[in-house]
Amino acid sequence: MKKFLDSVETLVDDSLRGFALAHPELVLYHPEPRYLARAVPARAGKVALISGGGSGHEPLHAGFVGVGMLDAACPGQVFTSPTPDQMLAAAQAVERGGGVLFIVKNYAGDVMNFEMAAELLDRPQATVLVHDDVSLPDDQGMGRRGVAGTVVVEKLVGAAAEAGADLAACQALGERVVAATASMGVALTSCTVPALGRPTFALGEGEMELGVGIHGEKGRERVPLATATEIVPRLAEPVLDALRPTRGQPALLLVNGFGATPLQELYLMYGLARRFLDQRGVRVVRSLVGNYTTALDMAGCSLTLTLLDEALLRLWDAPVHTAALRWGC
């Protein structure tokens, strides 16, 4: 295992301390229990948006704390759910009278621990469950996994909360965005969880894992390595099957890298995905290309499509100032 770290035990904390030092105008780091909160509190009455999950997906979620997106993020250990005391402490710290909306990726541990935090919290609260991964119909009875579409949910609901939407409206919007969003990924290599010290799964030099999860979970099928042009439809078809866009449908396309795939390749995939979607009558009007929801050092990428209407488009374009997404301010 070749990684920049001092010890497996301290790496999450060491990295978050570095993150908070690099972005003092955006975030405050609270180590015990662990959460990151906006450095400048939101205005009174704003719905507080809180997300979290295992570490190893950076910039998700800490990189999206700031104006127009999250109020707090709760990072667990690598690929391990945060504990309820983290969400509870974060909620108590950032709740401003408008209640708390938890944005939770659909994994058993995350769901359970966010539920426990919600039960313990003595403020109005609601939850949006993100389950955008269409690679598998169902993950052990839990429904679909939450992957890179989480970034889109956090951005759009974050903009609505900033603009004054109340808790019920933010929750309803979140569910609408989840329903309009689908993702599918492919891995060229495994990731290596630091505590394990070896690749999570074995993948031959001539193989790739279609529909891989962001923790290196099994995908839809293991297939021979193919050209980019051959790979794109195998990601985009299941996404279109899930969303069934109408002809001329405006959409947001996110090409997300898993951590070890260079930008050059991500833009190449983006260009091919655009061509494919054009042919299917999907009108991509907004785009995001880069490493936004990663799986440690996995080589691979995912496509996420969110069907847009005028309201969602305005929310996407609204100002955002976080470490990983910034425009309009």
Next chain:
Amino acid sequence: MKKFLDSVETLVDDSLRGFALAHPELVLYHPEPRYLARAVPARAGKVALISGGGSGHEPLHAGFVGVGMLDAACPGQVFTSPTPDQMLAAAQAVERGGGVLFIVKNYAGDVMNFEMAAELLDRPQATVLVHDDVSLPDDQGMGRRGVAGTVVVEKLVGAAAEAGADLAACQALGERVVAATASMGVALTSCTVPALGRPTFALGEGEMELGVGIHGEKGRERVPLATATEIVPRLAEPVLDALRPTRGQPALLLVNGFGATPLQELYLMYGLARRFLDQRGVRVVRSLVGNYTTALDMAGCSLTLTLLDEALLRLWDAPVHTAALRWGC
């Protein structure tokens, strides 16, 4: 070799087409001869900033074309200098009466080809040579190599040009920034050049390459893999030796990933670098952490320090709107 591409021959073009499709408000792609220019021409009289070099360092340089930074970028094939006709065509397309400043990383091929373009160009022009890599005293008689500090030069000179500085002032500023900037990197793995199809160099599981270049060139020494805390001084000491900051000196710290190193590790390195610099009396007042000058799929990172004064700080904070750097607009 596991990469997202259709063919080695078309990958640079395929990727740039995707890039231009993703950022139509920022760039126009001209394929033959190959350059990217601002989508919205700069105002008449502004000095035109043009950079370029081999591909494989994305987002450098195409990701820095836009308001407040470059007017055009000329990408060569992977790790191969662009040809003079590219720079010449780009210069003729974006020159607005203020002359052209070429920002050139110090490699023999780049220097020669930019010189030829400058000789052929019938407009006022000047060149800034970037040579910030302090790992080796000299590269085959060429002086130091240009690496991630190039981003800082492009940002600061870009801001000055946008604010109305003339050609001589932009050149002088560029040289001042180069003199105030030093970088050093370390590789944990080699990169794989697509046309070669195998790693550029062999590095054992327990080894790292200190002072590596951004094409996988030989560094200062090959040493046993060490902890992050041990690695940081081995990068930062040569940087401080080169710059000799005074006590309390304000500085910009860039922790740059080489392409396959996750953000989690880069922020960890940033935190340790900050601690080290604090102890040496360097006051880091601005930061940048991420993949800005990459070496294809190399795992590794570099530290870049630029000593700042009030004028440089204002130029850093000035609005920029490019694909890879954006703030204030």
